[in-house]
Amino acid sequence: MVAKIGIGPDSWGVWFPDEPGQVQWQDFLDQVVAAGYEWIEAGPFGYLPTDPTVIRNELNSRGLNIIATTVMAGHLENPDDWPRIEKRTLEAGEFGASMDAKYLVLIDDVYLDLHSGERICSSALENDSWNRLIDSVNRVATITKEKFGIPLTIHPNAETHIETESHLELILEQTDPDLVSLCVDTGHLAYTGGDPVSFIRNHHNRVSYLHLKDIDGQILEDVRTNNLPMVRATEMGVFREPPGGLVDFKELANVLNDIGYGGWATVEQDMYKPALDVPFAIAKRTREYLKEVGMG
DSSP: OOOEEEEOGGGGTOOSSSOTTSOOHHHHHHHHHHTTOSEEEOOSTTSSOOOHHHHHHHHHHHTOEEEEEEEOOSOTTOGGGHHHHHHHHHHHHHHHHHTTOSEEEEOOOBSBOTTTOOBOSOSSOOHHHHHHHHHHHHHHHHHIIIIIOOOEEEOOOTTBSSOSHHHHHHHHHHSOTTTEEEEEEHHHHHHTTOOHHHHHHHTGGGEEEEEEOEEOHHHHHHHHHTTOOHHHHHHHTOEEOSSSSSSOHHHHHHHHHHHTOOSEEEEOOOOSSOOTTSHHHHHHHHHHHHHHTTOO
């Protein structure tokens, strides 16, 4: 076994804590179990009940455990956003510690609105702004380690200021390896032109966690040709279940075996407002496929 495989609410189209029409958290947990998983991510803070006693009972009754909690609460380079980022870090950290979470995942906020695709801020950062981003990463990492004993892992996300291989390499150069590691999202790295398999091989000493998704190459080409935002690309199905996309999952399994990876990996089939009967079948097929290629 080269990884312990979980799945997140994102695979059911859950992007926000409370969105009309999205799957109820109880149904999500039931379907996770039926699809063959024993681990989950908590998803957007507040989607699952935040009372530790309530959610622990719900998880225990289903034989589930939480891998990670997530903080995506503001632009890391913007000092005005720090109070909100700090507050969410404390909330997610406390919740994660109570659930014995293995990681706290930090994601920068988007520069294109997740609903409309309209621009919020510049897609590029000047040196001073990047340095402030690094400072915020370090501050969050210090909080998670000192207050909660949970490792911080940085997640690249398309349409944020940490989205490409070069961004991640700068993160590695400018942060303390004892405080900061990477959560490599195979889909988002491929979406922004990277090769997640070779990146993981080259930087495996700083990769602590994985998000697994595939990319439809033809749809991605159309998205780039027409300069479409990610929300439109997701509606078009650019994030697809493996295999057959741009990510070579068989080679990824080989790499994970070669480097002796024994951590966790979470399946994320990004969808936007899917029909409620669609996600379960995809989650089940993906779990079976990952077993076939030797992952978990």
